[in-house]
Amino acid sequence: MSTISDEDLLAYADELLNLVTASTIEAKLRKDSSLRERLQALLDGRDSGSISIGEVWRHGRISCPSRSEMGLYLMNALEAERLDYLAFHLESVGCAYCQATLEELKTAAESLELNAQDTQRRERLFASSAGFLQARSASE
Structure with a gap:
């Protein structure tokens, strides 16, 4: 997993990823302060109400x-x-x-x-x- 998408970062924050992917992202977050800042910015944006259709589906577990x-x-x-x-x-x-x-x-x-x-x-x-x-x- 070379580049981590915004969707993967948000899914990581919501604990929606499989164990291997979540562990990989967590290891990268520990080492990379810019990645942590990006995750925080995404969380701040989501909290302010700017979310995508994909996030609505994931949060509402519509496909579950x-x-x-x-x-x-x-x-x-x-x-x-x-x-x-x-x-x-x-x-x-x-x-x-x-x-x-x-x-x-x-x-x-x-x-x-x-x-x-x-x-x-x-x-x-x-x-x-x-x-x-x-x-x-x-x-x-």
């Missing part, structure tokens, strides 16, 4: 899918075109918000699956113990 749509994506339950778009949004665009949402949904799904397995195991154990207890109480 809903949480429920992310869940359907995780279950592979969307039409092909929408699956392709979400894969592009997550992998090529690298939307940090949506990647975090997807990870959270994956963790929740794994937790539910483990809870379901525990419940099934307890039910089987109870069923086998109930039969044992019934046979024992009948013999007494």
Whole structure:
């Protein structure tokens, strides 16, 4: 990444970049005072109300899918075109918000699956113990 665009600097400030790109920009910001001044000027301009359409889209996360749509994506339950778009949004665009949402949904799904397995195991154990207890109480 030789030249850092204004959009990338603002995306860095908003923590919207993937880890590699954000780390690269952060390292350059630490070394280059003119880059820090440029970032500050961009932030000042944005705060005064002069923002681009791209910034409106990024801030409003207009291109981001809903949480429920992310869940359907995780279950592979969307039409092909929408699956392709979400894969592009997550992998090529690298939307940090949506990647975090997807990870959270994956963790929740794994937790539910483990809870379901525990419940099934307890039910089987109870069923086998109930039969044992019934046979024992009948013999007494």
